[in-house]
Amino acid sequence: GKWIAFISNRSEEPDANSNSDIWALSTVTREARPSLRQITTNPGSDTNPAWSPDGKVLAHVTITQPDLIWHAGRKLAISTFAGGRAEILTADLDRNVSQPRFDPDGKALYFRAEDGRVYHLARLELENRRLTRPLGEKLNVSSFTMSPASRLAVLKSEPHQPNEVFLLDNLP
Numbered sequence: 417g418k419w420i421a422f423i424s425n426r427s428e429e430p431d432a433n434s435n436s437d438i439w440a441l442s443t444v445t446r447e448a449r450p451s452l453r454q455i456t457t458n459p460g461s462d463t464n465p466a467w468s469p470d471g472k473v474l475a476h477v478t479i480t481q482p483d484l485i486w487h488a489g490r491k492l493a494i495s496t497f498a499g500g501r502a503e504i505l506t507a508d509l510d511r512n513v514s515q516p517r518f519d520p521d522g523k524a525l526y527f528r529a530e531d532g533r534v535y536h537l538a539r540l541e542l543e544n545r546r547l548t549r550p551l552g553e554k555l556n557v558s559s560f561t562m563s564p565a566s567r568l569a570v571l572k573s574e575p576h577q578p579n580e581v582f583l584l585d586n587l588p
Contacts (some may be wrong), residue, residue: 418444419497421455421465421474438465438476440497455495456502460488464515468522472497475516475525480504492516492527492540505540509547513538520564526550528557537570551584 419440427435437458442451456462460479467474478493490512493502505525506513512530519526522542529538529549534556539548551557551572558579560570568584 418442419453419471421467423463423465434461434479435459436461436463438462438474438495453497453499455497455499458502462493462502466516466518468494468518469520470522473522475518475527476502477513477516478502478504490514492525494525505542505545506547515560517560517562519562520566526560526562526568528560537572 419442421438421440423436424439425433425436427433438455440453440455445451455465455474456476456478458478458480460481462476462478464477465474466476473494473496475492475494477490479488479490481488489510491504491509492506492513493504495502509529514528514535516525516527518524524542525540527538527540528535535558536549536555537551537557537560539550540546551570556573558571558573560568562568570582570584571579572582573579
């Protein structure tokens with residue numbers, strides 16, 4: 417709760433590019449100009465920041481090849497709060513990702529992975545990079561959130577069912 421992560425394009429010509437970066441703003445300073453820290457420096461767009469439970473890492477979505485414009489894949493990445501180069505976690509995944517969230521113990525990331533016009537819920541174990549789809553393959557997950565007790569609420573649909581909210585327990 418000492419920092420707020422946000423996205424901003426602070427390049428010299430922000431209207432001429434899509435180079436959004438992740439920044440963090442201190443919430444504990446009483447100065448007229450609070451402390452501001454740039455987390456990412458990628459020339460492409462960095463979005464959807466999500467803090468790790470210990471506050472040392474930010475998961476985010478990144479575009480590493482901005483010159484490809486619409487064909488540039490959105491990849492899952494992590495950046496340390498201390499700074500440095502982002503680590504791309506899904507470089508070999510040929511699917512766009514969105515909405516990363518750490519699980520409560522910080523050992524895995526949940527995110528949405530696009531497959532055609534459907535978004536599946538995906539889980540990536542950080543230690544061994546094992547990727548799974550905990551809900552199966554025919555579901556379209558529009559959004560999700562996870563509680564500190566590892567309960568997952570998802571807005572999902574199937575071809576024969578419109579979006580509904582489901583609460584799931586006992587995920588891997």
